[in-house]
Amino acid sequence: MTNWRSAARSRPDGEGVLDRVLDVVPGSATDKPALYSSLKMAVQVVTDGERDPIANMANAAALIWQYLPDLNWAGFYRLIGDELVLGPFQGKAACIRIALGRGVCGTAAATREVQCVADVHAFPGHIACDTASVSEVVVPLVYEGRLLGVLDLDSPRPARFDEEDVAGLTAVCAVLAPALAH
Numbered sequence: 001m002t003n004w005r006s007a008a009r010s011r012p013d014g015e016g017v018l019d020r021v022l023d024v025v026p027g028s029a030t031d032k033p034a035l036y037s038s039l040k041m042a043v044q045v046v047t048d049g050e051r052d053p054i055a056n057m058a059n060a061a062a063l064i065w066q067y068l069p070d071l072n073w074a075g076f077y078r079l080i081g082d083e084l085v086l087g088p089f090q091g092k093a094a095c096i097r098i099a100l101g102r103g104v105c106g107t108a109a110a111t112r113e114v115q116c117v118a119d120v121h122a123f124p125g126h127i128a129c130d131t132a133s134v135s136e137v138v139v140p141l142v143y144e145g146r147l148l149g150v151l152d153l154d155s156p157r158p159a160r161f162d163e164e165d166v167a168g169l170t171a172v173c174a175v176l177a178p179a180l181a182h
């Protein structure tokens with residue numbers, strides 16, 4: 001049995017929690033707060049007790065891809081030195097290195113502010129990795145004042161992301177960041 005499965009099962013109702021968060025088949029996204037609450041719990045379950053940041057990013061990207069509809073790319077860029085470097089993701093192969101301040105990801109990293117872009121074609125300097133992308137949200141990952149990287153989600157739908165997505169993803173990143181800090 002893997003580490004996180006043991007950890008989840010040792011909690012009160014661990015078995016039930018595990019089944020609920022990992023075997024979920026998300027329906028419509030009309031109740032976004034509930035969807036993000038489940039996603040946050042799932043991220044907590046799979047990262048619990050695991051210190052490897054790449055493994056934790058990989059599982060988080062898989063869960064985001066599983067839970068959230070209408071995405072064509074979901075994944076991470078890690079801050080290495082003074083640039084962002086591609087991390088674990090779901091979707092098509094993407095550009096590998098992004099300078100701070102460049103594109104949507106580099107802007108989120110440089111400002112440490114969420115970038116929620118309704119139409120990427122209207123964003124100055126947007127970097128087109130997948131031509132299917134129309135809207136995008138990028139959330140900085142900060143732990144104890146240190147920028148670790150960014151979470152980047154792309155959608156083929158215009159204005160796919162709203163305030164509820166930003167709030168939900170910010171909460172997910174808050175529980176994930178400590179699991180990426182080693």
Ligand code: SME
Nearest residue numbers: 094103104105126127129
């Ligand atoms: N569009 C991003 C680049 C990363 S891909 O979307 C995966 C940007 O402008 O920074």
